[in-house]
Amino acid sequence: MRGLFLDAVDDLAGVFHRVVRPTDPAMDVLERGEIPPEELPGLTAGYDFIFDDHTQLPTEAMRGCRGLKHVIFLGTGARSYMHPEQLVELGIGVHIIKGYGDTAVAEHSIALMWAAARGLARMDGGMRAGNWIRTEGLELTGKTLGLVGFGGIAAEVARIARGSGMRVLAWNRTPKSAQGVSFVELDTLLAESQVLSLHLLLNDETRGFLDAERLGRLRPGAILVNTARAALVDEVAMMAALRSGRLRHAALDVFDTEPLPAGHPLTTLANVTLSAHSGFRTPEASDKLIRMALDIACGL
Incomplete structure (x- = not known):
């Protein structure tokens, strides 16, 4: 299994490198803002799963992500960024994270x-x-x-x-x-x-x-x-x-x-x-969030 962290901005790249373990699946980390939909098929090629913090994942764009099997959304509000049921129909499972914040x-x-x-x-x-x-x-x-x-x-x-x-x-x-x-x-x-x-x-x-x-x-x-x-x-x-x-x-x-x-x-x-959608933003919550996401990836 190989993964891609799509949008590790706002210090999330640093959090990832702080909590990742040698036994976790191999992952690449992109320190970019929201990814344009037309870039998603190319960026996700060769990856089994992605971490998504805030990037919109339109169903039509995701239809081109043929090798992708899982989206791990960093939070509970996945429906604000994608249509989970439609992605499941494409063969892409959607995972959310509760309780971290x-x-x-x-x-x-x-x-x-x-x-x-x-x-x-x-x-x-x-x-x-x-x-x-x-x-x-x-x-x-x-x-x-x-x-x-x-x-x-x-x-x-x-x-x-x-x-x-x-x-x-x-x-x-x-x-x-x-x-x-x-x-x-x-x-x-x-x-x-x-x-x-x-x-x-x-x-x-x-x-x-x-x-x-x-x-x-x-x-x-x-x-x-x-x-x-x-x-x-x-x-x-x-x-x-x-x-x-x-x-x-x-x-x-x-x-x-x-x-x-x-x-x-x-x-x-x-x-x-x-306030700027920052209720969840504490070092304690961020560490827990990324560690829980990595634990999901370990279980895929």
């Missing part, structure tokens, strides 16, 4: 929540521009946090939030239980949450999950945190709710288009806090 993403969710509650981004930006902006913050101790989806990341968010004195509600598509977390119907969660944090996987059922109708059922003045996938939310409806004040604030780590284009409407709203 639960604590990292949870801590980022909590950081965004507190930054939104206190208006930190607006004050910081104001002072950098020579303005003295003082925002009226919101105390979160004793407030209600609602978690939409309850996997490993949400469980970590619940642990941290409970430790800071928040009441934690959760809704999940399948029954679950967790100490100190009250599982409720979605309508109840939306109506009672002062902070709503999204933790759903993106698929055909969850795409556009938080639409205008559900945003309208949110408790007025709520904070929305999204470190999952942008496509879970109707962006136009979210911006309308932010402009009207129905949403107090949105704190976002994921976007429909990444990198976020200059001048995007989200960058013009004072009640939005933005």
Whole structure:
């Protein structure tokens, strides 16, 4: 078995060389950004598997990758970059990696929540521009946090939030239980949450999950945190709710288009806090991610 790391940028090449072992399958590492689709057949020729961090893998382009048998996607959101079922039909198995960044993403969710509650981004930006902006913050101790989806990341968010004195509600598509977390119907969660944090996987059922109708059922003045996938939310409806004040604030780590284009409407709203899809980016999580990917490759 021989593999190719397609897009080892943002220090991932260094992580790879730090955690790789002599007994792992032979791999070549490309320190490139996103690979254009037309280059994929040529680049992957002679390889049995690839690591994909952020490169789009359109089905038609992958049809030309005749010797490729496996794609190991570095994360859980493969559907944002490819159609897994269609690749399987081409004889290419798709593997995802869960759990590597639960604590990292949870801590980022909590950081965004507190930054939104206190208006930190607006004050910081104001002072950098020579303005003295003082925002009226919101105390979160004793407030209600609602978690939409309850996997490993949400469980970590619940642990941290409970430790800071928040009441934690959760809704999940399948029954679950967790100490100190009250599982409720979605309508109840939306109506009672002062902070709503999204933790759903993106698929055909969850795409556009938080639409205008559900945003309208949110408790007025709520904070929305999204470190999952942008496509879970109707962006136009979210911006309308932010402009009207129905949403107090949105704190976002994921976007429909990444990198976020200059001048995007989200960058013009004072009640939005933005981070560059970096919730998972810690040395601890990166090491675990690449090591888990290599372990998958060892088992192919």
